[in-house]
Every structure is written in C-alpha cells, then in structure tokens.
Amino acid sequence: MALFSQKNNDPMRLPVYLDYNATTPVDPRVLETMLPWFTEQFGNAASRTHLYGWTAEEAVATARKQLAKLVHVTPKEVVFTSGATEANNLAIKGVFEKKSHVGKHIITVATEHKAVLDTCHHLEQLGAEITYLVPAADGLITPQQVAEVLRSDTILVSVMYANNEIGVIQPIRDIAEVAHQAGALFHTDATQAVGKLPIDMPLEGIDLLSLSAHKLYGPKGIGALIVRSGVEIASQMDGGGHERGRRSGTLNVPGIVGLGKACEIAQKEMKSETARLAELRNHLESEILSKVPDTFVNGTTPHRLSHLTNICFENVDGENLLLSLRDVAVSTGSACTSASVLPSYVLKILGLTDDQAYASLRMSLGRFTTEEEITFAIHHIVEVVEKMRG
Numbered sequence: 001m002a003l004f005s006q007k008n009n010d011p012m013r014l015p016v017y018l019d020y021n022a023t024t025p026v027d028p029r030v031l032e033t034m035l036p037w038f039t040e041q042f043g044n045a046a047s048r049t050h051l052y053g054w055t056a057e058e059a060v061a062t063a064r065k066q067l068a069k070l071v072h073v074t075p076k077e078v079v080f081t082s083g084a085t086e087a088n089n090l091a092i093k094g095v096f097e098k099k100s101h102v103g104k105h106i107i108t109v110a111t112e113h114k115a116v117l118d119t120c121h122h123l124e125q126l127g128a129e130i131t132y133l134v135p136a137a138d139g140l141i142t143p144q145q146v147a148e149v150l151r152s153d154t155i156l157v158s159v160m161y162a163n164n165e166i167g168v169i170q171p172i173r174d175i176a177e178v179a180h181q182a183g184a185l186f187h188t189d190a191t192q193a194v195g196k197l198p199i200d201m202p203l204e205g206i207d208l209l210s211l212s213a214h215k216l217y218g219p220k221g222i223g224a225l226i227v228r229s230g231v232e233i234a235s236q237m238d239g240g241g242h243e244r245g246r247r248s249g250t251l252n253v254p255g256i257v258g259l260g261k262a263c264e265i266a267q268k269e270m271k272s273e274t275a276r277l278a279e280l281r282n283h284l285e286s287e288i289l290s291k292v293p294d295t296f297v298n299g300t301t302p303h304r305l306s307h308l309t310n311i312c313f314e315n316v317d318g319e320n321l322l323l324s325l326r327d328v329a330v331s332t333g334s335a336c337t338s339a340s341v342l343p344s345y346v347l348k349i350l351g352l353t354d355d356q357a358y359a360s361l362r363m364s365l366g367r368f369t370t371e372e373e374i375t376f377a378i379h380h381i382v383e384v385v386e387k388m389r390g
Contacts, residue, residue: 015329016373016380020366021164021192021308022331026258027217027367033261034219037254045251046242056253063260070263071209071226072200079225079243080256084191085115086236087210087225090247091187092119094233095156095208096128099185103153107131107184109141109170111346112160116189120158137351138300139168143178150182157186161193161209165346165362166299167308169197176205185231191215191223195266196274196305207231213255217367218262222255277365278306280374284363285309287378292385298347298360307365310347316388318343318358324384328377330361 037059045060047053064075081087096106108120110132120130131149135141146157157179162169176186187208193199194209195216201209208231212223227233227246239248289295294314313321322332332344343357352360363377 013327015325015327016377017329018363018365018369018373018377019329019331020369021215021362021364023214023220024217024366025368026219027262027265029265030218030258030261034254034258037257041253043253045253046240056251059253059257060251063256063263066260066264066267067224068226070199070267071194072202073226073228076244077226077228079227079246080251080259081223081225081247082221082252083214083223084113084189084210084212085223087212087223088113088115088189089119090225090233090236091208091210091227092116092156092158093123093236094246095185095187096123096126097234098232099155100127103151103155105129105131105151105154106156106158107133107146107149107154107179108158109133109135109160110349111135111139111163111165112158113164113189113191116158116160134349135168139163139166139298139346139350140300140303141170141175143171143174146175147178147182150178150184152182154179154182154184157184159186159188161188161190161199162197162305163299163346164192165344166310166350167192167305167364168299169193169303169305172206173204176207180205192305195263195270196307198270201226201228208233213259213262216262216266219255219258222252222259224259273367274306277369280365280369280371281307281309281363284365284374284378285311288381291378291382298350298352308362310360310362312347312352312356312360313385314356314359316359316385318355318360320388321359321361321384324388325361325381327380330363332358332360332362 041055043052043056045056064078067078068075104127106128108116124130133141133145159170159175161172172188179186185207188206189210191212194211207228209226214220235246237248242248296312298310298312343354347357347360
C-alpha cells in the first residue's frame with residue numbers, strides 16, 4: 001500500500017507520512033471487512049426481531065471478542081464508544097458521578113492527553129479535587145509519586161499508558177498496584193499503546209482502559225472503554241440502555257466490525273511489526289542525531305514506543321522548520337492541539353524552553369512505512385535544517 005510518490009518532477013507527489021500517532025490509514029483488510037456492513041448488511045444490531053438485526057448483532061459480538069482477546073478481558077467488559085475521547089470522558093466522569101459520595105479526589109499526570117486533562121478540569125468545576133503529577137525530565141512518573149499524594153478520599157488514578165507526543169511508557173502495573181492498595185480505581189488512556197504493546201488488563205491491574213480504532217489502522221469515529229467486571233460507572237449518554245446501560249446510542253456496526261478486524265490483525269502481527277518499526281526508527285533517529293549538530297531526543301529512550309521519536313533541533317525557528325519540510329509529514333505535538341500557536345505543553349513540562357519546544361519534531365512510523373521513505377526523510381530533514389542554519 002503506497003502512501004506517497006517521490007518520482008522526480010512529480011507535481012502530485014505526496015509527502016512521506018511520518019505522523020502515525022495522529023492517525024493511521026485504514027488497513028485494506030479492515031476496509032474490505034467493513035464494506036458489506038454499509039450496504040448488503042445494513043441492519044441495526046438492536047433490532048432483534050428479524051434476520052437483518054440478528055446478523056448485525058452477531059457481527060458486533062464477533063468484534064467484541066476480537067477486541068477482548070487483544071487486551072485479555074471478556075467480551076461483556078467491552079463498551080463501544082465514538083472514540084478514545086468519549087471513552088476517557090465516560091471513565092473519569094462515570095467514576096466521579098458513581099463514587100463522589102465516597103470521595104472526590106482524582107490523581108492524573110500533567111502530560112496526559114487533553115481528553116483527560118480537560119475532563120478533569122470540567123470535574124473541578126463540579127467539586128472534584130485533582131492532583132496533577134509532574135513527571136521527571138525523561139517523562140516518567142514513579143509509583144512513589146502516586147503513593148505520596150494518595151488520600152483516603154482518592155477514588156481514581158488515571159495515567160496514560162504511552163504518551164502520544166514522546167512515546168514514554170509508564171510503569172502501569174506498579175502504579176495500578178499502588179492505587180488499589182489505597183482503595184482507588186485505576187484508569188489508563190491506552191490509545192497509543194493498544195495494538196502496539198502487549199496489554200493484559202487483569203495482570204496489570206487496569207480497571208478501565210480507553211482506546212480508539214483510528215490509531216491501530218481502523219476507521220475514525222469508533223473506540224471503546226474496557227470496564228473490568230465489578231467496576232461501576234455512571235452512564236454519560238442516556239436513551240435506550242445500549243452497551244449494558246453504559247453507553248446508549250445505535251451501534252456503529254461498520255465501525256465496530258472495522259475495529260474488531262484491526263484488533264485481530266494487531267494480535268497476529270504486533271511482534272514482527274514492532275521489531276521492524278524499531279529498526280527503522282532507530283536508523284532515522286541515529287542518522288539525524290549524527291548528521292545534524294545540536295539535536296537531542298525528548299523523553300526517555302529505554303521506555304518508549306518503538307515507532308516514535310521526538311527530536312529537538314536547537315537554533316532553528318520551529319515554525320519555519322515545519323513550513324520548510326514540505327516533503328515530510330511530521331508534527332510538533334498532539335494532533336488535537338496542532339491548531340494552537342502555543343508550544344507543546346508536554347515538552348514544556350519536561351523542562352524545554354519555548355524555542356526548544358517549537359523546534360521539536362514528532363516523527364511516528366507505521367505499518368506502511370518503508371526503508372525508501374526513511375532514507376528520503378533523513379536526507380530531506382538534514383538538508384532543510386542545514387539550509388535554515390545558514
């Protein structure tokens with residue numbers, strides 16, 4: 001599946017796509033599986049009085065099993081949503097509403113995605129008390145940091161599995177254990193981790209997990225919140241009692257089928273894909289660091305996603321750098337905040353100056369990234385930076 005063209009003098013050529021953390025293309029195998037559910041099999045999965053509805057319900061059940069298998073839970077623990085943003089809202093608001101009579105304290109991390117941070121800010125207006133942990137310069141927090149701020153009225157700890165900007169993987173299992181020892185629930189926004197890292201929710205002590213299909217080669221507009229058996233949350237969407245009363249609304253059958261197929265593919269290919277992407281990422285990173293002076297990697301390198309690097313190019317104007325990289329699609333931060341003129345809040349928290357944050361590029365590889373693309377990207381980035389520096 002070619003995503004770009006770099007033929008000489010091709011006016012229609014597309015840039016090399018290195019922004020897989022923003023979104024991924026739908027895998028052709030996923031699309032093929034989805035197509036019949038738009039036309040031939042268009043039934044409502046809640047219509048249980050005829051064949052059309054039964055067929056759709058069966059397809060949803062299959063996808064539920066495919067997703068459940070990927071994170072080692074039971075199908076009944078899967079709640080389909082419109083994406084990870086809704087899943088985060090459902091998890092955090094749902095726990096707060098259900099348990100606010102017990103306590104109103106929630107712990108999270110200052111480098112979380114805005115879908116978590118803005119949800120917490122909203123709850124603060126409703127009386128919640130939020131502790132925002134600040135990670136070390138490498139992007140990591142420790143279980144000890146969580147333990148130090150736990151209170152008798154702490155009801156939830158929410159920590160992102162892998163950061164969307166710098167790829168840092170947090171010690172989820174140890175943090176969840178600390179949370180449980182204090183009687184709090186543990187939630188993780190695993191949007192960037194599902195399908196890329198082996199996740200075992202029961203083993204790791206995860207009570208609630210958010211994910212989105214379009215980060216693992218599925219369609220946009222579909223995701224899920226995994227709610228472990230015995231965990232109670234308050235619904236945020238009422239009307240019909242779908243998804244065991246946790247999320248009402250007519251199910252997006254084509255999207256759900258696509259998410260299920262994407263999970264099935266990830267389950268089979270994760271190990272080999274991780275190794276291939278790590279090799280390409282390491283080559284990209286080492287070549288840039290060796291050929292371009294005054295560069296460094298943001299965040300820890302031993303504990304991060306295998307397909308991502310975030311590099312700071314010092315003494316370069318960040319805005320001009322992005323504008324000059326016309327043949328490579330990269331980003332300077334989260335896709336959800338790219339419209340902002342402010343520097344990345346994640347990098348600022350790690351201690352970078354405004355200029356350093358503006359001049360940092362997130363480059364994320366994916367399933368369809370080729371060696372040819374990486375070779376081209378290295379040459380293009382090095383050339384552009386050298387020209388900018390004079």
